[in-house]
Amino acid sequence: MPVSLDRQAVTTQVERWADALPEMRPLFSAHFRELGVNQHRLAARADEARYAELDRLGILFVITARCDGELVGYFVGFTMPHLHYLGAGLWAMTDMYYIKPEFRCGTGLKMFRAFKRLARERGCRFAVTSCKVHQDHSALFEKLGAKWTDKTFIFALEDEACQ
Amino acid sequence: MEAHSPERVLTPLEFIQSEVGEPIEAETPLSECGLDSLELLSLQQECQDKFGKRITDADQDDLHTIGDLARFFG
Numbered sequence: 169m170p171v172s173l174d175r176q177a178v179t180t181q182v183e184r185w186a187d188a189l190p191e192m193r194p195l196f197s198a199h200f201r202e203l204g205v206n207q208h209r210l211a212a213r214a215d216e217a218r219y220a221e222l223d224r225l226g227i228l229f230v231i232t233a234r235c236d237g238e239l240v241g242y243f244v245g246f247t248m249p250h251l252h253y254l255g256a257g258l259w260a261m262t263d264m265y266y267i268k269p270e271f272r273c274g275t276g277l278k279m280f281r282a283f284k285r286l287a288r289e290r291g292c293r294f295a296v297t298s299c300k301v302h303q304d305h306s307a308l309f310e311k312l313g314a315k316w317t318d319k320t321f322i323f324a325l326e327d328e329a330c331q
Numbered sequence: 332m333e334a335h336s337p338e339r340v341l342t343p344l345e346f347i348q349s350e351v352g353e354p355i356e357a358e359t360p361l362s363e364c365g366l367d368s369l370e371l372l373s374l375q376q377e378c379q380d381k382f383g384k385r386i387t388d389a390d391q392d393d394l395h396t397i398g399d400l401a402r403f404f405g
Contacts, residue, residue, distance in 0.1 A: 177360055177395035274361050277368035278391065285388045308369045311376070 357398030
C-alpha cells in the first residue's frame with residue numbers, strides 16, 4: 169500500500185552500525201519471517217559484536233532508508249579485497265537488505281543506487297549483490313547494469329542422508 | 332488545401348504522465364505513482380532516451396516527485 173501523500177520522501181544515507189542498530193533490531197524479525205529460507209532450523213539473531221568489530225575495521229557499511237526520520241529499510245554489506253582475486257582491489261559485497269513493505273515503491277532503486285555509489289566512493293572495482301529465489305530482483309539488478317554470474321545453493325547437511 | 336499541424340511534442344511532464352498511464356499530479360511523490368523500483372527505473376531510462384539527458388547518482392537525491400523528474404528533463 170502506498171504511503172500517504174503527506175509523508176516526506178524516503179532518503180538513503182550511510183550510517184554507523186551502532187547508530188542504526190537500535191532501529192534495525194525491530195525490523196530483523198520481519199525481515200527473517202519474509203526472507204529467511206531455513207526458518208525451522210535457524211533463529212534470527214545477528215552477531216552484533218562481530219558486525220560492530222567489522223564496522224570498527226572499516227569493512228562493514230550500513231545504508232539506511234529513512235522517511236521522516238523513521239528507519240524503513242537497511243542495506244548491510246562489506247567492502248574488502250576478494251580472497252581469490254589477490255591484487256584485484258576492493259569488492260563491495262552484500263550481506264543483507266530489507267525494506268518495510270509499505271515503503272517499497274522505488275525505495276529499492278534508491279538503496280541499490282546508494283550501494284553502487286558507496287562502492288565507488290570506497291574505491292571498489294566490483295559490487296556484488298543477490299536476491300532470494302522467492303523474491304527475485306534480477307530484472308532490477310540487470311537494468312541497473314549488473315550481470316548475472318552465479319547461482320547459490322545451500323546443503324542442509326543435518327537433514328541429509330548420505331548422498 | 333488542409334493545413335497539417337506538426338505533431339505536438341510532449342513536455343516531460345506530459346510524457347511522464349502518459350507513461351504512468353493515469354492522471355497524476357506533478358506534486359505526487361515518485362514512491363506514490365504506483366510504480367515499483369523496476370518500473371520507476373524503466374521510466375527514468377525512457378525519459379533519458381527521449382530527452383537526451385542522463386540522470387547521475389548525485390541527481391537522484393533531488394528527484395522526489397513526478398514534477399522533480401519532469402523539471403530535470405525540462
